Amino acid sequence: MNETTIAAISTAQGAGGIGIIRISGNKAIEIADKVFVSFSGSKLSDLEGYRAAYGNIVFENETLDECVALVFRAPKSFTGENVVELCCHGGNLVTKLVLRAVLSSGAEPAQAGEFTRRAFLNGKMNLSEAESIMNLISAQSKSALKAANEVRQGAVSKKIYALCEKLELTAAHLSAWADFPEEDIPEVNDENLRFTLTESYKELYELIKNYDAGKAITQGVPTAILGKPNVGKSTLMNLLSGFDKSIVTDIPGTTRDVVEETVVLGDIILRLSDTAGIRETDNVVEKIGVDRAKEKIEQSQLLLVVFDSSIPLDDEDKMIIDEIKDTSAIAVINKSDLESKIDIEYINSKFEHIVFISAKQGSGKEELVSAVSKVTGTENFSASAVLLAGERQRNAAEEALSSINSAIEAMDMGFSLDAVTIDLENALTKLYELIGKNVSEEIVDKVFHNFCVGK
Numbered sequence: 001m002n003e004t005t006i007a008a009i010s011t012a013q014g015a016g017g018i019g020i021i022r023i024s025g026n027k028a029i030e031i032a033d034k035v036f037v038s039f040s041g042s043k044l045s046d047l048e049g050y051r052a053a054y055g056n057i058v059f060e061n062e063t064l065d066e067c068v069a070l071v072f073r074a075p076k077s078f079t080g081e082n083v084v085e086l087c088c089h090g091g092n093l094v095t096k097l098v099l100r101a102v103l104s105s106g107a108e109p110a111q112a113g114e115f116t117r118r119a120f121l122n123g124k125m126n127l128s129e130a131e132s133i134m135n136l137i138s139a140q141s142k143s144a145l146k147a148a149n150e151v152r153q154g155a156v157s158k159k160i161y162a163l164c165e166k167l168e169l170t171a172a173h174l175s176a177w178a179d180f181p182e183e184d185i186p187e188v189n190d191e192n193l194r195f196t197l198t199e200s201y202k203e204l205y206e207l208i209k210n211y212d213a214g215k216a217i218t219q220g221v222p223t224a225i226l227g228k229p230n231v232g233k234s235t236l237m238n239l240l241s242g243f244d245k246s247i248v249t250d251i252p253g254t255t256r257d258v259v260e261e262t263v264v265l266g267d268i269i270l271r272l273s274d275t276a277g278i279r280e281t282d283n284v285v286e287k288i289g290v291d292r293a294k295e296k297i298e299q300s301q302l303l304l305v306v307f308d309s310s311i312p313l314d315d316e317d318k319m320i321i322d323e324i325k326d327t328s329a330i331a332v333i334n335k336s337d338l339e340s341k342i343d344i345e346y347i348n349s350k351f352e353h354i355v356f357i358s359a360k361q362g363s364g365k366e367e368l369v370s371a372v373s374k375v376t377g378t379e380n381f382s383a384s385a386v387l388l389a390g391e392r393q394r395n396a397a398e399e400a401l402s403s404i405n406s407a408i409e410a411m412d413m414g415f416s417l418d419a420v421t422i423d424l425e426n427a428l429t430k431l432y433e434l435i436g437k438n439v440s441e442e443i444v445d446k447v448f449h450n451f452c453v454g455k
Contacts, residue, residue: 016090080122113451127436
């Protein structure tokens with residue numbers, strides 16, 4: 001792969017002040033020289049790394065745009081290869097024409113995530129650091145950005161490397177003691193071995209435990225707003241999103257489909273769905289909305305169940321409570337500015353977390369933020385905590401944890417130390433996979449599959 005030179009537009013599609021076409025590979029500078037003409041008359045190939053030149057992009061005797069060309073020479077670049085970044089005006093047509101000129105001059109179109117993939121393959125970052133880049137790009141809160149930067153700067157890697165070093169030394173001692181009994185190798189001390197395994201288990205367990213809270217901060221929580229018609233679900237949606245996302249009227253059944261929006265509530269990202277009011281109905285269109293609302297219950301990790309404080313609970317309210325089953329839920333008692341007629345004791349018996357709000361007047365939002373923080377486990381979350389960057393890393397960590405636990409159980413059951421060694425080696429294999437050491441090409445492909453092309 002590294003024998004080819006690749007190129008792509010690295011800035012977002014759409015009109016903007018600047019657009020960047022990135023070129024990476026052995027012939028990056030040579031290809032850029034075919035389309036870039038500097039005002040000084042010098043070639044990019046004459047420049048040292050970390051230098052810039054100002055000129056025009058010229059292709060087939062036509063000037064396409066003015067441009068600043070940035071030159072980075074291997075290995076001191078993002079990818080570890082020769083890189084040229086052509087910074088042009090950020091119009092859709094301009095960037096596409098400049099990219100077409102670069103591709104016509106010898107570059108190949110970059111695949112999704114190929115620049116970052118090359119950075120990984122050339123040792124510029126490990127796999128966990130590479131995965132954090134997409135979290136950094138998609139960060140929608142300061143905490144999400146800080147958490148992504150912690151991973152990008154190696155917080156997870158350092159922890160995993162230290163854990164691997166500890167387990168490698170233990171596994172090596174076990175193997176040497178078993179394979180070379182005639183040598184003067186100290187006998188394995190059961191107490192020290194158990195201590196090492198137990199401490200490793202605790203460290204890995206804490207890392208995994210932080211994952212769900214970290215996910216709420218970095219990736220968001222699928223959340224559905226539920227309730228019977230006309231209790232204020234759409235008004236709550238508009239309050240949380242900050243604008244009139246959902247239509248609000250006094251007519252029950254106004255919302256007939258799922259309305260979705262991503263909002264930042266405190267430090268937590270909620271992927272909100274405002275659903276149709278759940279009730280028995282003969283209206284065909286409204287019934288479709290109700291069915292979709294029930295599907296959202298299954299798909300969501302958090303439910304905001306809205307009740308009207310100014311009227312007594314009825315069978316429709318109780319039917320909704322029965323529908324939510326085991327999903328984490330917060331009872332949101334709306335219209336708290338009106339005289340309360342709701343059966344609070346019944347609500348208390350069904351919900352651990354209850355918040356009183358007036359969505360129309362905008363009161364109670366801080367209390368809702370606090371309740372969401374408690375339910376999602378982010379109440380005491382620190383953005384400086386070491387976080388796994390995604391499901392792939394979490395799965396690898398959980399499999400490593402399972403192997404360490406098997407090693408501890410093998411000791412408890414009096415199995416030979418060979419069995420413990422095998423479990424340790426299995427744990428190391430999964431930890432290596434997490435950071436990209438000795439990882440298969442199939443896993444690398446999966447990691448970069450969801451990256452954008454220009455990254």
